Amino acid sequence: MSVRSRTTLFTALALAAGLSLAAVTPALARPSTPRAAAVVQGDARNATQHVADFYGAYIDAVWAADDKAAGAEAKALRAFYLSPSAQKKVTAYEAQEHADGILFAQNVPVRWQVAYTGSGAGHATSQVTLTWSDGPRAKVTRIDVQSDLRTLKITDLRPAG
The missing domain is CATH 1.20.5 (Single alpha-helices involved in coiled-coils or other helix-helix interfaces)
Structure with a gap:
């Protein structure tokens, strides 16, 4: 050649x-998944957005179990986003069930989603969908969340039935 x-x-x-x-x-x-958003935005006046902000930050904090600041961060998030009565309800649930009273579980989901479901009498309701694994048979749970429209504080949360 x-x-x-x-x-x-x-x-x-x-x-x-x-x-x-x-x-x-x-x-x-x-992005590795087709669902990943290229742009993320929010509205500080929106009750459903407030719930989404809380769950996003809270899951990030509890997911980072090896970070020494994560526990304090999760506690601070609860104090900021939840009303005093909701905080008491969460604490009572945790004492009785030995599980996280925000996630209603002992582990941490891999994904979350929040959807507006209605409003009335000064409150907005949202439903949080937690996905616990990847794949076609991923376990999903839902939590109904009520927020005060004036303060945007979460006033009640319970597993969706």
Whole structure:
């Protein structure tokens, strides 16, 4: 094989490898799941958004079990987002059931979602959906959450029936 033939062959191989890498790189940069949002936004005046903010931050805090600040963070989140009566209800549940009174479980979900379900008498209701694993047979639980429309504090939460 002549030098020119080898040079042409190596150039073609390098070009093919470069084009393959260029085609694969954007696919690798995309989020791993089709549900992942490119943009996240919120509204500090929205009761359902407030519930979503709480559950997102709370799950992050309890998920980080190896972080020494996580326990204090979870406690602070409860104090900020829950009314005093809701805090007492959560504490009573935890004492009786030996499980987290926010998640109604002993472990931490991998995903969560919050949906507005109605309002009236000065309160908004939302339903939190917790997903506990990945795959087609992932376990899902739901929690009904009531919030005060004036203060946005969570006033009640209970497993959805």
